[in-house]
Amino acid sequence: MDHKRYYPIAVLFCIVIVMQLLLAVTGTSFFLKELTQAAYYTIVVIGLCLLIGYAGQISLGHAGFFAIGGYTSAVLTTFDFSIFSSSPFIRFLHTIGFIIQREDLYGKQLLTFSPMVAFILAVLFSALAAIAIGIPVIRLHGHYLAMATLGFGVIIKAIIDATTVLGAHDPITSVPGFSLFFGLEVSSKIPLRIPNYYISWGVVIIALVICINLIHSRAGRALRSIHGNEVAANSLGINTTRYKLYTFILSAVFAAIAGVFLTHYNGSIGPSEASVMKSVRYVAIVAVGGMANLWGCVLMSVVLTFLSLRGVFGSFDDIVFGAILIAMMLFAPAGLLNLTRLKLWREKILLMIRKYAKKDSA
């Protein structure tokens, strides 16, 4: 086992801790909120990086999977099933603890799914959707694939906008906290800000560990060969369709998990999470981060998402990401922070430093 590949994770871990302490010391701990949200969005980007960078498949509808995860969990934990309390199925679910009774903010007794069960169901549902859309679509190429994934994202948003139970145009609010093990809870309560910050980055680190293991495994090498030249990979006996499909499903599951966690953290989820602009944003971040550079993607995701959430781009938010996308595709189609380019830059900078040093001594 090559342990060197995990060093960056240790570095990330340290940065996360240092950041929190820094914020606490300067009294700006409210930034933790946006950093936590950025962490969850980064999970989507990580999955997408795997799909676009390593498997070479574009997906313009990934926000759809995020939304499926988030909305499923939101609906299951806020919808009052007591109107169905006469149904034996519901009563059975109640007895085995899938459905629980809880009190909402105004003292009303509700019968909803427990957040843990809702989470599992949301992820399952999202995986199923990924399979359903993936199987027919993964064989497509070029514009057809792009349009199919775009269409998927749009149809999810269209369904959300049209369905009353999903809130139609309004967000689903009053989503309760999600109790994990060890008494940790994913929720928007202010006293739980700091633990939630660590939970979110913990999930990011877990996702990164999974990805790194995948990349350095046999499957990862197969993926890279597919990205290099699919026909050649096929001729070597690699079942390209299956690998692409599995990567697609994995990235969809990442997005769904991020969706569930972020929904419970924010306490709400709105239809804009399923919008095309969100999907485009994820792709833009992967493009800037270097299509196959996992760490570049994480860095750019955190920076850009944080700035966007803080409103630094103001009303120019969408146009910034659109411009980034165009710029990337025109001038740096393999991604900005892509590893070969970074090496080139490093060489250039070192060369400049050496020249300068020579000038001094001369």
Place this chain on the structure above:
Amino acid sequence: MKKNQLLFTCALVSSLLITSLLFFSGCAEEVKGTIKIGAIFAETGPIAFLGEPEVKTVQLLVDNINEKGGVRGHKIELIFKDSQASSEKAINFANQLIEEDEVFAIIGPTSSGTSMAIKDICENGKTILMSCAAAETISNPVAKYVFTTPQQDRYAAKWVFKIMQDMGIKRIGVVVEGTGFGKSGKEQLLKYAPEYGIEIVIAEEYSIKDSDFTALLNKVKANNVEAVVNWSVFPAQSIIPQNMKQIGFDVPLFHSHGFGNIKYVETIGREAAEGILFACGRLLAPEQLPDNNPQKALLLEYKKLYEDTYIEDVSTFGGHAYDALMILVKAIEAVGVDKEKVRDYIENLKNHPGTGGVYNYSATNHNGLGMDSLVMYIVKDGKFVLY
């Protein structure tokens, strides 16, 4: 090589640290002694006809109050946020206003959907919210810190039915927008129709993104209804009357009190807007009130002030914002800059005349207005006329 690598890493890390430290210096300076009030309105965007008058009214009133020395000697500091009718933006703004700006209270938002979205946040954050939206769900279940100023949708619905009953209408079609306002309106309409002997043959929600309702109205027309009720504030309100005329659907059209801005009539066009009926507050025609009406004086005063300053007609939405601010100000005048005391004061406020009506709040009623706060209007020759 190693030394250069170290230099490189140091440079990178220190630049990152410096950039992050720069963020922290961006904290706003607090002006001591002011009362900070957050205002979330949809000033621009699809419901600008509602949000813009609200912003203008609040700005005007606060300027006046501050000129006269403020409230109990403190000036009011307004922090405006433009929600553009987006609930997600409203949620972010509400969190920001409560946690970072630490406002005393929030006025707005403009629409029912956005109000519902931030109801829990304000309740949890123990910050008073004076909402300018009409859906019943905002004040039911009652949230301790959340109050509304517009007349509730159920009274507007009941008025519509009352007039229909007088007209002898029995079968109607209902179309509403898929927002908090529309959905709540549909609920109220379905609930109270039987009381007036009216059958709602078809009730459907439409998307606010749609701009062509001919297919939907064909569907309604095919059901042989005697009248149509449209409950919306988004631009659909301007398009549906046009579509109805275009497909030759010649039955009375009733609107909600989300129609109270003459600009809607201008957008629809004189021909297609003729004959639309809706219930609304008295602000649209205060001259015709009897002199002993408790609202008359302040309605005329507000109307003159607004129309002289902005050279445009008043709308009931500006009125909702007027009431929200003035009730808050009155409470602060009475009990001081104390959130809990102000909240208690508002909750026990009785007989307070405002533009929307005469307010009577209570622990179980955070809306304060009743059926008598509305009157019926009809559009004639491009103007709002009492029916």
Place this chain on the structure above:
Amino acid sequence: MNISDIVLQYFFAGLRVGSIYAIVAIGFNIIYNTTGVINFAQGEFLIIGALLAISFNSLLVFIGLPGVPALIAAIILAVFITTAIGAAIEFAFISWLKNPSVLRLIVITIGISIVMREGMSYIWGIETFALPFFSGTEGTSIKIMGASISPQDIWIIGICVFLVLVLYLFFKYTLTGKAMRACAANRTAASLCGINVKLMITLSFMISAALGALAGCAISPLAKTNYEMGSAFAIKGFTVAIIGGLGNSMAAVAGGIMLGLIESFSVSILPMAYRDAVSIGILLLILSIKPSGLFGKREESALKEY
């Protein structure tokens, strides 16, 4: 109202949107044929054309020009400028790329559509606008065989038929049209014949932009114009292009009418709010089962160089 009247009512509503979708699809096809690029920004041409026309119209009416000439002049100006924008886009973003991959081009055009859309929202704001009706007012209604429609519907269908006819004649009988078809068939051979391929590409963008602008103006009085409506038109237009088989414009017309009618009649069964979901569902269905389109042949689409 009897059944045949109701059906006719839905039929006309479907025909109206269907013809607009067909024009958007033809816009896609023209660019695709000469360059192999799917121009995601096609929908934005409709909106920018309409917004420009609305602004010009207000301006001309303000300086005293009477209604009808002002409208005509405004539309002509708008189409002209949109065409220039189309050429500018091709020049700035597409022309200098050497052997770009499909993925790259798709993402670039998506980026272009976003920048255009946001640009429109800054210049015109995010409110909804509308061009005046070409004839009559917003309340006029004409009765045709039992169905009542607005005269604007007739304008829309008429303009689309006119455009299809003009394009057919252009591509079949004019030298430039034939040159563009040659580029579509085989770019290398065309350039060997002395055809200026670069010019043909720019021309294709210009024609598509003009088509879009006219369509946008035609539908503006009824469907209104708002800065974010472009993407909906683009997706539906693309669906129609796929139904007919990418590149096949005559089939796109048939496809457009089909989609328009399906969308319109779907409202009678499902709540209207699901109308968009139905259209996209059809797109996903076709892409899953027969991406070469109902009228296209599989080998033909596989051989197409892109």
